[in-house]
Amino acid sequence: MLRVAVVRFPGSNCDLDTLRSARRVGTEAYFVWHRDTDLGGADVVLLPGGFSYGDYLRSGAIARFSPIMAAVRRHALEGGPVLGICNGFQILCEAGLLPGAMMRNARLTFVSRPVYLMVEQTDTAFTSAYEPGAVIRLPVAHGDGRFVAAPEVLRQIEAERRVVVRYVSPAGPAVGDDNPNGSLNDIAGICNAAGNIVGLMPHPDRAADPALGNTDGMGFFSSMLAWSPAPKGAR
Amino acid sequence: MSYRVHVRVVPRAGLLDPQGQAVEHALSALGFTETSDVRIGRAIELTLDAASREDAEARARRMCEKLLANPVTEDYMLEVEG
Numbered sequence: 625m626l627r628v629a630v631v632r633f634p635g636s637n638c639d640l641d642t643l644r645s646a647r648r649v650g651t652e653a654y655f656v657w658h659r660d661t662d663l664g665g666a667d668v669v670l671l672p673g674g675f676s677y678g679d680y681l682r683s684g685a686i687a688r689f690s691p692i693m694a695a696v697r698r699h700a701l702e703g704g705p706v707l708g709i710c711n712g713f714q715i716l717c718e719a720g721l722l723p724g725a726m727m728r729n730a731r732l733t734f735v736s737r738p739v740y741l742m743v744e745q746t747d748t749a750f751t752s753a754y755e756p757g758a759v760i761r762l763p764v765a766h767g768d769g770r771f772v773a774a775p776e777v778l779r780q781i782e783a784e785r786r787v788v789v790r791y792v793s794p795a796g797p798a799v800g801d802d803n804p805n806g807s808l809n810d811i812a813g814i815c816n817a818a819g820n821i822v823g824l825m826p827h828p829d830r831a832a833d834p835a836l837g838n839t840d841g842m843g844f845f846s847s848m849l850a851w852s853p854a855p856k857g858a859r
Numbered sequence: 860m861s862y863r864v865h866v867r868v869v870p871r872a873g874l875l876d877p878q879g880q881a882v883e884h885a886l887s888a889l890g891f892t893e894t895s896d897v898r899i900g901r902a903i904e905l906t907l908d909a910a911s912r913e914d915a916e917a918r919a920r921r922m923c924e925k926l927l928a929n930p931v932t933e934d935y936m937l938e939v940e941g
Binding site: 681682685689717718723724725727728729730731732770772773774806 | 870874875877878881926927929931932
């Protein structure tokens with residue numbers, strides 16, 4: 625069975641949803657504490673949402689220095705799949721494993737509501753279960769979700785087709801206020817060039833249980849089962 | 860020697876600063892209509908031991924680059940006292 629480590633930081637609060645979502649698709653998922661230095665032979669690492677270290681200084685800024693992050697970095701750089709959800713995405717950016725950063729939402733309010741996303745890049749460890757161009761509905765819950773990056777970095781992300789999910793209007797593109805936080809280019813989630821590291825602000829972990837009435841997020845978890853990294857330079 | 864370091868971190872010029880905008884509107888509503896370009900960041904103060912003032916500033920600069928400021932979104936300014 626695929627071994628999936630869910631990293632718990634002090635202040636993580638989506639750890640259980642994430643663990644259960646991973647188990648629901650048939651993986652052997654378990655928790656790893658932020659003070660641990662070993663991922664326990666994990667095939668996949670999931671960084672859940674929450675408010676690690678109270679979001680002190682900046683969201684994700686302190687978690688990045690947790691002892692476990694050295695192992696996460698090693699795993700990621702060796703091509704191991706890593707998914708950062710919400711605060712996990714912020715941590716991946718702060719750690720430099722994904723480009724850019726998240727700033728305060730454009731309208732300053734904490735946004736907690738469903739959003740619509742287009743899955744643009746399906747050649748990743750966490751989105752291969754989706755059809756390219758699929759529009760899905762996932763909840764967001766964040767105060768610092770406005771993705772920003774330097775203009776040349778943004779151009780590179782777009783040119784290399786590394787936008788994994790983009791905020792769209794319910795019927796497809798349009799957008800406007802359907803971008804909940806003012807993210808540049810309506811970016812909701814991105815990946816690295818190899819597609820093994822993915823981060824997104826919306827919560828697939830909160831939409832992966834039939835009992836909750838929405839399973840649009842399930843694909844992020846079931847995709848892990850199918851992932852085998854492309855040979856270097858193949859993408 | 861012990862040095863007191865004052866660090867100011869502000870959102871990089873050109874990036875939307877909604878907090879700054881909100882405060883600018885509030886100032887304007889209070890009659891301070893001459894105000895423009897309000898930016899809101901954070902101030903960090905710390906004491907550090909170093910051999911010299913230059914050394915203290917170099918160490919503090921490293922701290923800013925590694926942790927205190929996010930190089931993607933923020934600029935910082937340093938003042939070393941003592």
